[in-house]
Amino acid sequence: MTGFSSVTALETRRGASSLEKMLGLLDLFTATAPAWATDDLIRVSGTSRSTCYRYIKALQAAGLLTPVAGGAWMLGPRIIELDRTMRLCDPVTAGGVPAMRRLAEEVGQTGLLCLLFSGTVMCVADAPAPGAPEGLFSRGQRRPLFTGAASKVILAHLPPHQLRAIFARHRPTIAAAGLGGDWESFRHALRAIREAGHGITQSEFLPGILGVAAPLFNAEGGVLGSIGIAAKLDSVPDSGRAALAERVMAAAKEACAAIADQEQLAALPARAVG
Incomplete structure (x- = not known):
């Protein structure tokens, strides 16, 4: 089996x-x-x-690719090893997973832990x-x-210089997402999220979520990232959203404290923004 669904990503590296x-x-x-044929x-x-x-x-020698039948290649087992190391050592994962799982259990909804990545x-x-x-959103x-x-609440807390660069590059997309068609509207929308301490959206990826x-x-x-829940709209009445948001913010506070306990890892800067 071969495919070309990620060719565009590769084409961006022509001058790399x-x-x-x-x-x-x-x-x-x-x-x-x-799987991709040679x-x-x-x-x-x-x-x-x-x-x-x-x-x-070179990728095969590093365990990042492995040969399969028909002269094709698939991702190699070294990636599994790296994934295990990431689960154990990444400060967001190590510090945030326990809080995310407790949140999911307490509110009876799907818990999500996310990070900013490129x-x-x-x-x-x-x-x-x-x-x-x-x-629903899942690991990887x-x-x-x-x-x-999960995304907007991260975006709202990026430094101003990054937000200006992002707005300049993605203005049509930002407007389509309802975050404002000009810089002042964009700033206002993000400020509202920061002041609230949380973000709430509905039906932006799946209807009724x-x-x-x-x-x-x-x-x-x-x-670094965000912690939150995904729920069926009909399972959370409007009157219950404020309490749910409070519980999510409490879980975030708990996770941040655990991330800070990761000592040297906790001081890592936020991930790159493209």
């Missing part, structure tokens, strides 16, 4: 270094295109056959509630920075 191009091959492997990798890599062979062999928001852990609909999935409570999230910070006060 050799190392960036080699690592860019990994972007091609997705749930919809998990010839297809060569075709989309933008390099010569010999160069692409070197990339593939201009997107990635789910690093989830605790699905019984009967939760399929398609990414979503845009401008849509959904309510999202509530609060930000997570490192020891220096830089935003």
Whole structure:
């Protein structure tokens, strides 16, 4: 099975270094295109056959790619090892998962733990509630920075200079997300989220789903991610949203304290913003 669903990501590296191009091959492997034939990798890599062979062999030697039947390649077992290390050592994961799980159990809704990653928001852990609909955010999935409570609450706490750069690059997308068509409207929308201490959205990814999230910070006060819940709209009456938001913010406070206990790791800056 081969596919081209991530070719666009690779094409953005046409002027990149050799190392960036080699690592860019990994972007091609997705749930919809998990295996790639060697010839297809060569075709989309933008390099010569010999160069692409070197990339593939280097990735195989590192355990990041592994050969499968039919001369194809899939992601390698080294990624599983790295994932385990991430689960154990990442300060957001280590500090936030216990609070996220307690939150999910106490409110009876799906818990989500997310972090800022390269201009997107990635789910690093989830605790699905019984009967939760399929398609909710889960570990390893990414979503845009401008849509959904888990994303917007992170966006609202980025430094002003980053927000200005983001607005300049993504103005149409920001307007479409209901965050304002001009800089002042954008600032006002984000200020409202900051002042509330949480974000609430509904039906922004799946119809009938309510999202509530609060930000997570490192020891220096830089935003790292968010913690929150996803619930069926009809399971949370309007009168219950304030109490749910308070519980989410309490979980965020608990998680931030645990992240701060990670000592040196807790001082890591917020992830890159694209």
